[in-house]
Amino acid sequence: xxxxxxxxxxxxxxxxxxxxxxxxxxxxxxxxxxxxxxxxxxxxxxxxxxxxxxxxxxxxxxxxxxxxxxxxxxxxxxxxxxxxxxxxxxxxxxxxxxxxxxxxxxxxxxxxxxxxxxxxxxxxxxxxxxxxxxxxxxxxxxxxxxxxxxxxxxxxxxxxxxxxxxxxxxxxxxxxxxxxxxxxxxxxxxxxxxxxxxxxxxxxxxxxxxxxxxxxxxxxxxxxxxxxxxxxxxxxxxxxxxxxxxxxxxxxxxxxxxxxxxxxxxxxxxxxxxxxxxxxxxxxxxxxxxxxxxxxxxxxxxxxxxxxxxxxxxxxxxxx
Amino acid sequence: xxxxxxxxxxxxxxxxxxxxxxxxxxxxxxxxxxxxxxxxxxxxxxxxxxxxxxxxxxxxxxxxxxxxxxxxxxxxxxxxxxxxxxxxxxxxxxxxxxxxxxxxxxxxxxxxxxxxxxxxxxxxxxxxxxxxxxxxxxxxxxxxxxxxxxxxxxxxxxxxxxxxxxxxxxxxxxxxxxxxxxxxxxxxxxxxxxxxxxxxxxxxxxxxxxxxxxxxxxxxxxxxxxxxxxxxxxxxxxxxxxxxxxxxxxxxxxxxxxxxxxxxxxxxxxxxxxxxxxxxxxxxxxxxxxxxxxxxxxxxxxxxxxxxxxxxxxxxxxxxxxxxxxxxxxxxxxxxxxxxxxxxxxxxxxxxxxxxxxxxxxxxxxxxxxxxxxxxxxxxxxxxxxxxxxxxxxxxxxxxxxxxxxxxxxxxxxxxxxxxxxxxxxxxxxxxxxxxxxxxxxxxxxxxxxxxxxxxxxxxxxxxxxxxxx
Numbered sequence: 001x002x003x004x005x006x007x008x009x010x011x012x013x014x015x016x017x018x019x020x021x022x023x024x025x026x027x028x029x030x031x032x033x034x035x036x037x038x039x040x041x042x043x044x045x046x047x048x049x050x051x052x053x054x055x056x057x058x059x060x061x062x063x064x065x066x067x068x069x070x071x072x073x074x075x076x077x078x079x080x081x082x083x084x085x086x087x088x089x090x091x092x093x094x095x096x097x098x099x100x101x102x103x104x105x106x107x108x109x110x111x112x113x114x115x116x117x118x119x120x121x122x123x124x125x126x127x128x129x130x131x132x133x134x135x136x137x138x139x140x141x142x143x144x145x146x147x148x149x150x151x152x153x154x155x156x157x158x159x160x161x162x163x164x165x166x167x168x169x170x171x172x173x174x175x176x177x178x179x180x181x182x183x184x185x186x187x188x189x190x191x192x193x194x195x196x197x198x199x200x201x202x203x204x205x206x207x208x209x210x211x212x213x214x215x216x217x218x219x220x221x222x223x224x225x226x227x228x229x230x231x232x233x234x235x236x237x238x239x240x241x242x243x244x245x246x247x248x249x250x251x252x253x254x255x256x257x258x259x260x261x262x263x264x265x266x267x268x269x270x271x272x273x274x275x276x277x278x279x280x281x282x283x284x285x286x287x288x289x290x291x292x293x294x295x296x297x298x299x300x301x302x303x304x305x306x307x308x309x310x311x312x313x314x315x316x317x318x319x320x
Numbered sequence: 321x322x323x324x325x326x327x328x329x330x331x332x333x334x335x336x337x338x339x340x341x342x343x344x345x346x347x348x349x350x351x352x353x354x355x356x357x358x359x360x361x362x363x364x365x366x367x368x369x370x371x372x373x374x375x376x377x378x379x380x381x382x383x384x385x386x387x388x389x390x391x392x393x394x395x396x397x398x399x400x401x402x403x404x405x406x407x408x409x410x411x412x413x414x415x416x417x418x419x420x421x422x423x424x425x426x427x428x429x430x431x432x433x434x435x436x437x438x439x440x441x442x443x444x445x446x447x448x449x450x451x452x453x454x455x456x457x458x459x460x461x462x463x464x465x466x467x468x469x470x471x472x473x474x475x476x477x478x479x480x481x482x483x484x485x486x487x488x489x490x491x492x493x494x495x496x497x498x499x500x501x502x503x504x505x506x507x508x509x510x511x512x513x514x515x516x517x518x519x520x521x522x523x524x525x526x527x528x529x530x531x532x533x534x535x536x537x538x539x540x541x542x543x544x545x546x547x548x549x550x551x552x553x554x555x556x557x558x559x560x561x562x563x564x565x566x567x568x569x570x571x572x573x574x575x576x577x578x579x580x581x582x583x584x585x586x587x588x589x590x591x592x593x594x595x596x597x598x599x600x601x602x603x604x605x606x607x608x609x610x611x612x613x614x615x616x617x618x619x620x621x622x623x624x625x626x627x628x629x630x631x632x633x634x635x636x637x638x639x640x641x642x643x644x645x646x647x648x649x650x651x652x653x654x655x656x657x658x659x660x661x662x663x664x665x666x667x668x669x670x671x672x673x674x675x676x677x678x679x680x681x682x683x684x685x686x687x688x689x690x691x692x693x694x695x696x697x698x699x700x701x702x703x704x705x706x707x708x709x710x711x712x713x714x715x716x717x718x719x720x721x722x723x724x725x726x727x728x729x730x731x732x733x734x735x736x737x738x739x740x741x742x743x744x745x746x747x748x749x750x751x752x753x754x755x756x757x758x759x760x761x762x763x764x765x766x767x768x769x770x771x772x773x774x775x776x777x778x779x780x781x782x783x784x785x786x787x788x789x790x
Contacts, residue, residue, distance in 0.1 A: 075455025075664075087789055092756070092782040159538060159600040179602050179766045265547030265605045269766040271759045285426040286549060286751045288450040290433065 067294035084295035091292075096271055097279045100185060101254055104275060107189040108253040113246060116197040120204035121230065134202065141198035149262040152191040153178075156263075178264050181272040188273055192259045200245060207241040208234065240314070247311040251304055257281065276300050368462035372672040378411045380673055381438035382660075384422040385415030392698040400688055404680050411673045423447075423658070432456050439663050440674045443491065445482045445656045446746055452485060457661040461489040463671050469679045474714035482745055483659055492675070494682040494689070495707040496657030497624035498743045499557045500736045501525070501645045507532050507539065507619045508643075518620075518645025518735050522562075522587050525620065525648050526595065532619035533597035540599030542591055543612055543621040544765065548605030551761030552754025553746075556654055557622055558584045560744050563651025566757075567747040567787065574783035576757075577776045585772045589764040602765040611635060613642075622647065624656075625704045625733070632701065639701070639728035644736035655743030657707070685710070685718045692725040703730040705737050749786055756782045 036043060071080035088094055123133055140148060155162040156177040164174040177187045215233045224232060235242070260266065260273040266282075267274045276296065283293035372378075386393035394417075401413045422442045431437045432454040443451060451457045466472055475493065483491035505515035511531040519525045529541025545551045555576075556566045564580035567573065592598045599618075610627055612618035614637035625644060631637040647653045660682070662674045681688035692702045703726035710718055723730055730737075747753055760775040 072453050074452055090785060090789065092778075092785060157601055176766065181763075181767060265603050267547060267755070267758055267762070269546075269603060269762045271762075282755060285429050286755070287749075288429060288453065 064294045064297055067290050068298045069291075071291050080291060084291040085299075087289075087292050088296045088299070091279075093271060093274055093279055094296075097274045097276045100272065100274055101256070101276045103185050104189060104256055104260075105250060105253045107186060108192060108256075109246070109249060111189055112193045112197060112200070112249060112253070115193060116200035117204050117242070119197065120201045120208055121234065123201070123205055124208045134205070137201050138198035140195055143195070145195060145258050146262060148195045149191065149259060152194075153263060156187055156191075179269055181269045184264060184268045184272045188259050188263050188268075191263060192256070195259070200249070203241065203245060204238065207238045211237045240317075243314055244311065247307055247314065251307050251311070254300070254304060254307075366668045368668060368671075369465065371467075372408065372411075372669060372676060374408075374410055376410060376669040378669050378673040379414055380411060380440055380670065380677060381414045381416060382440040382677070383416045383418055383438045384442040385417040387417040387419050389419070392700055396691075396694060396698060399694075400681050404677060408673065408676060411677070413677065437663055439666055439670055440660050440677070441663065442494075442658060443661050444658050445496070446750055448483065448485060448490060451661060452490070455664055457490045458664050458666055458671060459488040459490060460492075460662060460671060460675065461487075463675050464489055464492065468672070468675050469683055471683050471685065471710065471714045474710045474712045475683070476709050476711055478655075478743060478745070479657070479709045482657075491659035491661045492678045492683065493657060493659045493707075493709050494678070495626075496655060496709045497626055497706050498653045498655040498708075498741065499622055499624055500647050500653070500741075501620055502613065502623035502627060503620050503643045503645065504613050504616060504618060505641055505643050505732065506616055507535065511535055511619070515643055516731075516735070518643060520645060520648060520650065522583070522648050526587060526591055526597075529591055529597040529619060530595045533595070538599070539617055539619070540612065541595075541597035541619045543598060543604065543609040543618045544588055544761070545604050545606065545609065546758060546762035546765050547603040549751055549754035549758055550605045552757030553654075553750075554622055555584055555757045555761055556747065556750075556754070557647065560652040560654050561647040561649040561741075563649065566753065567783070571748045572787050574780045574787070576783075577780040581776055582772055585760060585764045585770075585775065588761070589770060589772065592765050593768045598765070603762060613637075616641075625706045625736070628704060629701050639703075640732070643732040644705070646736055646739040646741050650739065650741045652744045653741040654746065656746060657709070685714050686721060690718055690721070692721045696725040696727055699727070701728065702726050703728045703733075705733050752786045753783050756786070
């Protein structure tokens with residue numbers, strides 16, 4: 001770490017027009033106080049933010065880290081070393097939860113990444129009523145998640161649900177949707193994609209609209225059709241936004257909790273929708289095992305930190 | 321021009337000041353939440369057996385005071401406080417009302433962890449270990465005796481045992497339940513079954529379920545949970561009903577991978593897939609079956625009597641429409657309930673005042689919660705078979721009062737009342753075991769081809785792992 005290079009005023013000759021202070025050269029302290037004074041309002045705002053962050057984010061994070069290595073039993077808190085981690089690794093639900101989370105992430109990316117992109121490309125082609133269309137696409141995001149989930153719960157109901165009615169109408173066999181371990185996760189992902197795609201679509205749309213029109217004109221002059229235009233102009237031009245959103249979606253989908261928790265009451269058939277965050281919730285609030293919850297949270301943090309590092313790197317290169 | 325180094329230093333110093341301020345603010349926040357009644361005064365005797373010093377001023381914070389929405393209950397609470405204060409004018413009762421359920425596990429967990437529980441706090445029977453792990457409750461053995469709690473000798477020993485750990489008493493019960501078979505009388509009658517004779521074996525349950533489902537219109541004969549750890553909880557109750565167990569006597573090994581465990585899963589699988597009498601929607605948890613039976617879409621499910629209160633008060637059902645029989649098999653039944661504990665660190669005076677209040681409001685026949693005449697006048701439910709933790713004289717007296725003031729047809733619960741089944745506490749590490757058994761329950765109810773032997777083997781291994789991890 002470099003040494004502070006704070007000015008001591010040792011060799012400073014007063015600049016022309018500067019009135020010398022009666023007490024002699026300014027000390028480091030005075031300099032600091034003056035610096036503070038100059039930005040009183042800014043520091044006022046800063047204190048509020050720092051208080052909020054330290055109380056609601058940083059302190060809990062530190063606490064979580066400590067908890068991950070502690071055990072509380074019969075009123076005594078002791079250091080547990082790696083035992084919480086080994087407990088978590090030995091939990092029969094551990095690998096299942098990671099597998100489910102990975103499956104959710106992959107499915108959510110296939111659907112949740114591609115569908116909004118296609119929707120944005122289509123939207124971008126419309127010259128009229130784009131404002132209304134954007135609103136329509138964004139509406140589901142504004143619905144409270146519980147309302148959306150409830151809606152999908154009715155759609156998926158094997159007895160009376162809309163989806164099975166449609167299948168019936170098309171003379172196709174009825175599905176168990178959320179209630180079959182084979183289809184439960186896909187059903188969750190479909191609902192989740194519908195609920196969340198509005199935001200991603202708008203970001204893609206903004207990126208698409210940032211592409212200079214000349215590029216398309218040039219491509220058209222060269223005889224490119226729609227697909228070639230997308231392949232040679234749209235995708236290369238939005239590559240960075242695409243990769244940033246991809247990472248953001250990986251980070252977000254790996255923390256999925258609400259949808260499986262509400263749609264399948266947590267674990268789903270044979271535990272097929274137990275996610276890592278749901279397992280953390282169970283440890284903490286059903287089993288009273290804070291240590292285990294914190295340890296698992298830490299593992300998730302490590303994995304997400306890896307993705308975040310890539311994200312930071314990518315967003316830096318986008319600034320350049 | 322200032323150097324970059326200077327800028328960085330200035331920023332760092334400002335951050336240091338801000339952080340210091342933040343920490344000071346946090347530290348001052350921390351001290352305000354300890355919440356021990358700081359207006360306590362006087363120096364009461366620290367001898368637990370001595371009565372409460374009338375000169376000692378004590379304030380008791382107590383949770384689970386009825387919320388304003390429950391007007392009648394709140395009025396009764398306030399009356400009780402007034403009556404109590406006639407005898408103990410020095411004790412101030414500071415009730416904290418809780419909307420919804422008295423105890424939601426996430427909130428309870430946070431409260432214990434933050435040591436912000438009231439002086440006298442509500443807990444489920446299964447919460448004792450969690451409370452002790454967090455050093456949350458005081459040992460009240462020395463304070464509870466025949467003088468401070470006159471009906472003590474009449475409380476069922478097994479109920480008090482739940483409140484004990486290593487021979488020390490940590491709680492006083494306020495309510496308890498045993499599980500039985502809840503039936504919908506209207507659907508029973510429609511299906512040509514006798515609602516006064518609920519099925520007593522699983523063969524009878526299966527036959528009745530088929531008949532009720534035969535009514536059509538989306539009516540299910542029998543319903544069962546399979547999510548939110550409730551599936552495992554009901555597996556346990558069913559297994560107890562068959563005379564089986566979930567964990568062996570040592571508490572170290574799973575004990576459900578046997579003929580009885582197989583029967584539990586097989587009969588559910590057959591009712592779901594062979595008879596198609598359990599409806600199509602599964603992965604249900606607490607609250608779902610109550611809604612179905614309250615709207616006449618479900619014939620039977622395993623339940624505790626207080627589910628009826630919920631169905632009538634929250635879901636608009638009618639008392640007359642329900643009845644209860646003993647749990648099928650009657651080889652044993654799961655029992656549970658709730659109690660009050662006293663916060664660790666409370667002064668002897670506070671503990672004495674708390675015991676006096678709990679005795680007055682919850683453990684004295686004809687007073688407080690057992691004042692059935694008043695409950696009837698306030699239009700509250702009277703006649704449900706719980707709380708039922710008394711034996712002997714107290715029980716006889718209370719039962720007579722209850723019947724005399726009943727606000728519902730008590731004969732609908734006759735089959736349940738006349739055939740009491742031995743209650744059995746929940747297994748150690750209950751929620752973790754329930755989570756594992758949820759998988760087995762959801763498997764047989766959602767997968768037609770579920771392999772029951774394999775499910776039990778897997779669950780057994782996993783439960784053994786959980787028990788070894790204790």
